[in-house]
Amino acid sequence: MRRRPLGRRAGTGLAVLSALAVLLSGCTPGGAKDEKNAAGPSDVYYEIFVRSFADSNGDGIGDLNGVTQKLDYVKSLGADGIWLMPIQPSPSYHGYDVTDYYGINKDYGTPDDLKRLLAEAHKRGIRVIMDLVVNHTSSEHPWFADASKGPTSAYRDWYIWSSERGGRSPADGAAGAPPWHALNGDDYLGIFWEGMPDLNFDNPAVRQEMTAVGQYWLKQGFDGFRLDAAKHIYGDFNSTINTPGVKQKNQAWWQEFRSGLNEVNPKAYLVGEVWDGPAVIGPYLKDAFDSAFNFDLAGKLIGAADTERSADIGFTLSRIYDYYAKSSDGKFVDALFLSNHDQNRVMSAVGGNVNHAKTAAAMLLTLPGNAFVYYGEELGMSGLKPDERIREPFPWNREPGKAGETTWEASQYRGDGTVSVEQEESDKDSLLSRYRTLISWRKQDEALRKGTVGSYEIGNDAVMAYTRAAGEVKRLVLHNLSGKEQEVTIVPPKGTGDAFAKIARSTDAAASLRQGKLTLPPYTTVVLKP
Template sequence: MKRAPAALVAAFASALALHAAQPAAAAPEPARDVLEGEVVYHIFQRSFRDSNGDGHGDLEGVRQALPYLEKLGVTAILMTPLYPGRTYHNYFATDFEGIDPRYGTRADLQRLIADAHAKGIKVFLDMEFQYLAEGHPWWSAAMADRASPYNDWMLWDDRAAGIAEEGPFGLREIRHFGRDTHGVTTVALKHPDVRAYFDRYLAGWVDPNGDVQFDDGVDGFRLDHMMDDLDSKGRLTNLFEEFWNPAIAKLRATNPDLAFLAEQWDWKYGEDYLARADVSAVFAFPIHDAIRKFDAAALAQAITRTGEVTPPGKTQMIFAENHDVSRIASDPGISPERLRTAAALMFLLRGTPIVYYGQELGMRGAYDAGYTTDERDIPMREAFKWAATDAAPGQALWYRRPGERYWDQRYARDHDGVSVEEEDGNPASLLNHYRKLFALRAAHPALARGTQRVLEAPAGMLAVERVFDGERLVIVANLTGAPAAVPALAGDGPDLISGERKPLRAWQTALYRPAR
């Protein structure tokens, strides 16, 4: 065996000594969930609260409602798009700049943000700028001049004939509540000028004064219909890497606390978004589906799989209803106990709860397939019931149109028991059940931050363990139509929701703190 040269041995020894002298590299900080501890309230603001008597919910109305939301326990609000549009929901912009005048002004938004922040409530905005509508300045400029650079900011089939490339869901035009029809098209998100525009645009919502203080800006965004290959057409591909991730990175470089909630287009688990897109959260659609079915086995499977695909530092939004689906209070076979169980599962399971406005009252409403316009969704977007009667101030009845089903057969009725006025002082009301769940989640770190594990349980029952920093809680849901004994795994203490220890009623969910 040959001996190594002395010079080589000396050099190796010197390198070892140098390495030993270097401080150990710091372990990377664990990924941070910016939504940890939040409970979000999803507002369809045109229907929420009307402050000036014109029938349209507005920003000042949301500001006036902050004491109600604070008492409920809300820590963040999510509002649907504010930019102008010809549709009542504003998802297809006629201008990305500014605010729909029926909602108010930028000054109104600043007052709302300031008052919300003073109460510890964050403000998130919904965004869908992958498409735009006829009448948008880019559209008008391109139609007026084929040499306009805006022609390249959108995807067109036949500019000379004025035919737009197919927009969302294969549509070229939309007929809507206003009873007219307008075109829609797709924005060329990968065009360098478009990317630069949206970098500036989003930064303007986050830091409107450019002072890098963020107290006057929004705290995050919901990214509607987010896709890596937009509409699966093969024309706008690799958008996670080439559009969304760079845009999010620029915003986070100035404000690392921003939240980005991605609505996955396929309404499944969102694995691809969580692995490849720099978002904070996706929506837990499989858990939503299982909650709506009150199916213990499906819930156990969805909870387990959701946990497997959600990496540290990211989360899933847990919900029972939103602006795109029928309200749970109109589901076949629904009962007061089922409504309470759906609420409990939202608040007790791992993830970030998001409550759709009026859900806490038991507001009803179902998709109306008889309409071919966006009127079909109005039943899920009825005016928030502040009072027992429509005539009361604040009711946002913008869709009042006698002769239409969504008005003549609307779900909300005078003195139907479903309103803040009628439920506020009733300890047994659904509203006060929600208030209790908000408070319970805030009081127990195991619910906001704890690990989660599905436990073995009798058929038709769901048992889930939540653990954090020495606190262990067990959720037990009886998802059967008959009373059931409390399983031994729940221990001997009372249900933390009701304060009692009794057999579980049909469809009841309870929370226990068993002895370790």
């Protein structure tokens, strides 16, 4: 979440790499194919800020038709899912304060435009989930406008008022900002900002309406939701957010929501924004969310890439996944990512080092679960907060402002055009090519996207290693995090007979494995198989 809204700002088709080029770019010859998984999914979702992505009508603002026109680019990347940031009407540029839960932001298009997008995405085998913001509305929502009239309003109890809840105490807002805001002699609760009043989920009518909203969008053809501020439904204050009672009420609400969605589509995918550690996330995976974003892991992966020092990711994840499996009766799927619309972009986080960005991507895309890629990270877009600077227009062309690009806001981080689709499409060493290669690996190799992850001791702080297994298919993944060649000895993991004797895939053809000695060129990722 972590946002303060600002006011509205006014503001070509591209060649798709052939399947052969995607497979061969950055791979060893032996890594261009895999025996029985060549046609599998990638389980990669591409996060799109519609306003910044692609403009179809020349008004400078990205729109739904622009996304539709660029679906072949998403497909060429290898993603088989997209996440649309809020598309509902809102007074803010970002859309996280909704004024009509059943509408489409007029800047983005019409209901027919959305139907076309969903149909074209599904035609390409691309799932579409949408951001759903139920914790709060906009202060300009008709419900809140009516509730503000006083205690006699039919919508008064749809929000939380201090006159009914014991004054301004507690006042330690869970999101860090002052939670109470004065209006017409009373105070209302809005933990993120005064323009985002919290809904009152103790009111059954609110819960019923929010479930109906979810059902409505599933009926329109969406495949699921990214659920904003998921732990804050009843988590209003730092002093109470982690108490058992609050956590149980949050879990119960999301289970109620899931149950309602099951009436329309039992296979709908729900991923929650629970910005917390595994102990808090776990209960949400019981009959509620399929996934919750792994914020802790994102920091560890970027930190390892930036410092060129390994961490035992395999051990950490194996312990967490064991807990999640018990919490969810084995039904959870991790939601991996490096950055999103609330965080500094990867390229800025690693100081502009493209090799570090490639390493971070390699770690992300060789771990189990659904991997989420924020638009532009595959190009190496830069950006540091405030939020507008990490949500800048997507650079389709070397030169800004050409047809199809958005201009709703000037880009401060665009640079000289080398970070653009046009520039990187034909460069086999580009970050875009590396993302395509790594995502193609996931499509070809089930063990890189599903199954288990385990610890592997390599005895070299510059090399990260972990095992992957999906049924009988076993892999050992190694990343040289450093700019120096590394040689490591490969032995079977303790307690197993798995001898990893062959290179299945490599980002550098110079990698070699001879008599149990693996040579890793600088910043190289290698996947070994028995």
